[in-house]
Amino acid sequence: MPSPEPRPSRLAAAEGAGFLLVALLGLGFQAWLPTVLPKDGDERAVADVLQREAEPGDVVLLHPWWTERARLFLPEGLPVVGYLGDETDALLEHPRIWVLAQPSLPRTPASAFAAAFLPGRTRLGEERHFGPLSLSLYRNGRARGVRFSAAEALPTARVTLAVPGSEPVPCVQDGSTFRCLSGAHAEAGIHEVFYQPVRCLFVVPPGGPGAVELTFEGVPASAALRLEAGIAWEHAWKRGGGLTPLHASLLDADTGAPLAALSVEPGTEGFVAAEVPGGPRRLRLRVQSDNAHEREACLVLRALDAGGTP
Amino acid sequence: MSRAPLRTDRRIALGLFLGAFAVLFATEAAVGFVRDESVYFAAAEQAVRWLRYLLQSPVRGLSDAVTTQAFDFNHEHPVGMKLLFGLSFQLFHETLGLLRPATAFRLPALAMAAAIPAVLHAWGSVLYGRKAGLFAALCFLAAPRHFFHAHLACFDMPVAAAWLFVVYAFWRAETDEGWWLWTGLLWGAALATKHNALFLPPVLLPFVVLRAYRASTGKPAARELALKALLLLAATAGLLCLLLLLLTPEGFVQSWAFLSPQTVLVAFLAVGLLVLGVRLRKTDVATFRAVAPLGAMLLLGPAILYAVWPWLWYHPVDRFAAYLEFHATHVHYAWTYLGTVLREPPFPLSYVLVVTALTLPISLVAPMSVGLLSLGVRSIAAWRPAWRARVTPASASEALVGLNALASIVLISFPDVPHFGGVKHWLPSMPFLALLAGRQVQLAGEGLAAWLRPRLRRLPATAVTPLLGGVLLLPAVTLTAHVHPYGTSAYGELAGGIPGAASLGMQRQYWSNNVTGVLPWLNAHAPRGARIWLHEVVSFHDYQRNGMLREDLRQAAGPADADIAVVQYHQEFREQELAVWQAFGTTRPVTGLYIDETPQVVVYQRR
Numbered sequence: 079m080p081s082p083e084p085r086p087s088r089l090a091a092a093e094g095a096g097f098l099l100v101a102l103l104g105l106g107f108q109a110w111l112p113t114v115l116p117k118d119g120d121e122r123a124v125a126d127v128l129q130r131e132a133e134p135g136d137v138v139l140l141h142p143w144w145t146e147r148a149r150l151f152l153p154e155g156l157p158v159v160g161y162l163g164d165e166t167d168a169l170l171e172h173p174r175i176w177v178l179a180q181p182s183l184p185r186t187p188a189s190a191f192a193a194a195f196l197p198g199r200t201r202l203g204e205e206r207h208f209g210p211l212s213l214s215l216y217r218n219g220r221a222r223g224v225r226f227s228a229a230e231a232l233p234t235a236r237v238t239l240a241v242p243g244s245e246p247v248p249c250v251q252d253g254s255t256f257r258c259l260s261g262a263h264a265e266a267g268i269h270e271v272f273y274q275p276v277r278c279l280f281v282v283p284p285g286g287p288g289a290v291e292l293t294f295e296g297v298p299a300s301a302a303l304r305l306e307a308g309i310a311w312e313h314a315w316k317r318g319g320g321l322t323p324l325h326a327s328l329l330d331a332d333t334g335a336p337l338a339a340l341s342v343e344p345g346t347e348g349f350v351a352a353e354v355p356g357g358p359r360r361l362r363l364r365v366q367s368d369n370a371h372e373r374e375a376c377l378v379l380r381a382l383d384a385g386g387t388p
Numbered sequence: 389m390s391r392a393p394l395r396t397d398r399r400i401a402l403g404l405f406l407g408a409f410a411v412l413f414a415t416e417a418a419v420g421f422v423r424d425e426s427v428y429f430a431a432a433e434q435a436v437r438w439l440r441y442l443l444q445s446p447v448r449g450l451s452d453a454v455t456t457q458a459f460d461f462n463h464e465h466p467v468g469m470k471l472l473f474g475l476s477f478q479l480f481h482e483t484l485g486l487l488r489p490a491t492a493f494r495l496p497a498l499a500m501a502a503a504i505p506a507v508l509h510a511w512g513s514v515l516y517g518r519k520a521g522l523f524a525a526l527c528f529l530a531a532p533r534h535f536f537h538a539h540l541a542c543f544d545m546p547v548a549a550a551w552l553f554v555v556y557a558f559w560r561a562e563t564d565e566g567w568w569l570w571t572g573l574l575w576g577a578a579l580a581t582k583h584n585a586l587f588l589p590p591v592l593l594p595f596v597v598l599r600a601y602r603a604s605t606g607k608p609a610a611r612e613l614a615l616k617a618l619l620l621l622a623a624t625a626g627l628l629c630l631l632l633l634l635l636t637p638e639g640f641v642q643s644w645a646f647l648s649p650q651t652v653l654v655a656f657l658a659v660g661l662l663v664l665g666v667r668l669r670k671t672d673v674a675t676f677r678a679v680a681p682l683g684a685m686l687l688l689g690p691a692i693l694y695a696v697w698p699w700l701w702y703h704p705v706d707r708f709a710a711y712l713e714f715h716a717t718h719v720h721y722a723w724t725y726l727g728t729v730l731r732e733p734p735f736p737l738s739y740v741l742v743v744t745a746l747t748l749p750i751s752l753v754a755p756m757s758v759g760l761l762s763l764g765v766r767s768i769a770a771w772r773p774a775w776r777a778r779v780t781p782a783s784a785s786e787a788l789v790g791l792n793a794l795a796s797i798v799l800i801s802f803p804d805v806p807h808f809g810g811v812k813h814w815l816p817s818m819p820f821l822a823l824l825a826g827r828q829v830q831l832a833g834e835g836l837a838a839w840l841r842p843r844l845r846r847l848p849a850t851a852v853t854p855l856l857g858g859v860l861l862l863p864a865v866t867l868t869a870h871v872h873p874y875g876t877s878a879y880g881e882l883a884g885g886i887p888g889a890a891s892l893g894m895q896r897q898y899w900s901n902n903v904t905g906v907l908p909w910l911n912a913h914a915p916r917g918a919r920i921w922l923h924e925v926v927s928f929h930d931y932q933r934n935g936m937l938r939e940d941l942r943q944a945a946g947p948a949d950a951d952i953a954v955v956q957y958h959q960e961f962r963e964q965e966l967a968v969w970q971a972f973g974t975t976r977p978v979t980g981l982y983i984d985e986t987p988q989v990v991v992y993q994r995r
């Protein structure tokens with residue numbers, strides 16, 4: 079026996095009309111969505127433009143960040159950046175940025191992207207459209223010339239295990255990896271720091287008071303030395319459980335004078351950074367954590383020119 | 389008055405069952421294996437091997453050592469559904485050779501899922517009317533994620549079905565002879581399906597008390613007996629809790645022996661309930677029907693769970709305690725929600741409601757939420773005389789539906805409860821929300837028909853509600869068809885569809901199953917004998933066994949020893965895709981599964 083129900087009322091009629099409207103809106107949305115999705119031809123047309131017009135040092139920034147299907151089509155040598163939060167990336171190694179956008183996609187507010195991306199950037203030329211894709215070229219005012227990158231210089235570096243009270247023990251070069259006693263090691267590679275893919279020095283410290291020390295010779299003169307340190311991948315968010323801070327120190331290798339010191343506390347996602355005036359030609363990077371467990375460091379050390387022109 | 393559906397509605401329910409089963413069966417082959425499903429395949433096969441061994445060597449087969457060996461694997465879930473999966477596999481694949489292994493395993497789960505629309509119609513047609521029942525039945529299965537989970541040899545949809553069956557039987561038991569017994573039997577089956585069923589008695593208890601109070605009004609002898617039964621239950625529970633506190637959980641479990649206070653208390657409860665039940669049945673049938681479902685649940689449920697789960701046979705207390713502890717202290721897997729990877733509690737209180745709203749098609753969200761809201765208002769009206777003139781107060785039956793619509797949602801909303809797995813964890817709420825949606829659509833349709841009648845005289849009044857229901861179902865059906873077989877990637881219009889959800893920073897997919905989107909490419913392009921790394925997929929050999937992946941392809945352990953890497957997009961796994969870039973020397977995939985532009989599965993080939 080059905081429950082007693084009220085007689086049909088105007089309210090019920092309005093509810094029915096409302097439901098009908100909602101359903102039609104739903105259908106409308108589903109019919110509209112495919113019209114804002116790019117076809118392969120659109121992607122190829124963008125790739126052709128970039129093949130012709132991209133210059134060394136250029137980068138492609140995806141908006142929204144997750145539209146990585148473009149990777150299937152874009153020229154191999156051209157870096158593509160797309161990660162959660164990439165609109166705030168200075169992209170300081172890249173004097174020009176191609177923004178490949180899909181502005182009509184749902185929940186893609188242009189204003190939020192523009193607020194984070196545009197400061198310091200100037201558009202060069204007109205925005206071009208390829209179906210629902212738009213391509214715009216920007217001069218990156220946040221770019222800076224990179225004179226030295228520790229990740230690239232690692233093969234020529236001297237890597238040692240430094241333990242207080244004893245002589246440093248050289249780490250053995252095994253291909254592209256320097257292997258030290260007690261499981262510590264250092265290598266250059268692409269790693270994730272708070273979702274950002276970064277080519278960095280990947281260093282696993284030995285634990286205890288000992289440290290991995292990397293000494294770089296012949297660092298070119300530059301306006302600044304910039305050191306960034308983060309914990310790679312999913313270990314960054316963890317706290318407690320005996321985890322200890324990761325310490326990364328930059329020293330003048332000739333005098334032993336400290337230039338910069340960073341501490342990445344457990345639970346810190348992303349990079350902590352320090353920038354100091356350039357100068358020393360021999361640099362030593364020291365990486366230590368009392369407990370090495372899940373303290374896999376991603377370190378970016380670069381010698382940079384002064385800030386670029388906006 | 390009986391709450392049995394009319395003959396026509398029983399036929400409609402049967403048609404719904406057969407139709408749903410046929411649709412699920414026809415669409416099953418494309419659905420990939422979710423990560424845990426391969427584990428259940430193996431556990432089901434092992435259960436059947438044990439049954440075969442039992443026929444050969446009954447004495448040894450029943451021993452502690454053999455039952456432990458046979459059922460220790462995957463003992464975090466009861467064996468009820470796994471036994472059915474295994475028997476179906478044995479019959480339809482091994483013996484008859486009619487079905488591929490995965491389909492044979494999945495058959496019982498398909499049947500359980502197909503029974504949900506049937507029961508929803510049987511219930512909805514009596515509670516609200518035929519059109520309401522029909523809409524409830526169809527809208528449940530039309531939801532993309534429900535449709536996806538309905539295919540799997542897992543326990544989420546079966547326990548949603550079992551939960552519905554128990555509550556339906558409980559509802560019928562108030563008026564119909566024999567249904568109290570079905571309530572107990574079905575709860576036993578639910579317990580043997582998944583641990584969610586443990587939460588059913590507290591949800592049903594208030595209704596038992598209310599029913600007993602109403603039924604025994606003016607019947608002092610019946611009331612006294614009902615009260616004694618409830619007091620016996622409360623006293624036993626209280627004493628067991630006291631022992632638990634005094635002995636600590638470990639001591640409570642360890643000291644529970646054949647002759648121990650715990651056993652005496654449980655035995656006293658069982659005998660007491662039986663005696664009181666027999667006396668109550670003789671005294672007053674209506675009051676008996678009020679309390680008997682709960683009594684049957686408490687007496688039969690644990691017995692059925694014990695009987696069908698050989699892992700418990702020789703160590704019932706400590707193994708059941710271990711089973712509970714596993715779920716009480718379940719690991720928290722990473723899960724992406726509104727741009728944040730949730731990794732540890734406390735989780736956002738709004739999570740369940742937001743995810744429900746974003747994953748369902750908006751044309752189902754609307755009637756479900758209006759139905760729930762309306763029930764809330766009408767439940768208040770039931771207690772406030774001043775409101776009764778304005779709105780129809782909710783009946784106890786509707787309150788039963790409403791509380792069950794909220795129960796699993798509220799349970800998973802607790803900030804400390806694991807939140808990975810998304811909607812599948814509160815699936816038991818969804819059939820009840822579908823019932824409320826059915827009522828709301830029927831009412832709205834009738835209202836619309838009444839308003840249209842003087843304006844469109846040629847429009848048959850009876851056609852308005854079906855038309856409205858059909859239009860409401862259409863966006864759900866089209867979204868389901870569009871996203872199938874990748875149902876865990878589905879998002880509704882409120883999210884902005886699948887791309888909108890990606891921009892919102894929502895979980896892109898579950899683990900493993902979407903890899904089917906690139907298997908045809910692998911079969912066509914992978915070099916002979918190539919080593920393939922299927923990231924986060926434990927089903928490599930299941931795909932080969934079911935003819936979905938070439939036999940010559942070999943499983944790689946990671947990017948370092950792979951020729952081809954198949955990476956699943958999960959926010960928390962980004963590092964693993966970068967490991968592929970590093971190992972393969974490229975950032976350019978060769979192909980992938982992209983749904984509405986969103987990367988789901990990305991394939992890289994070593995250069």
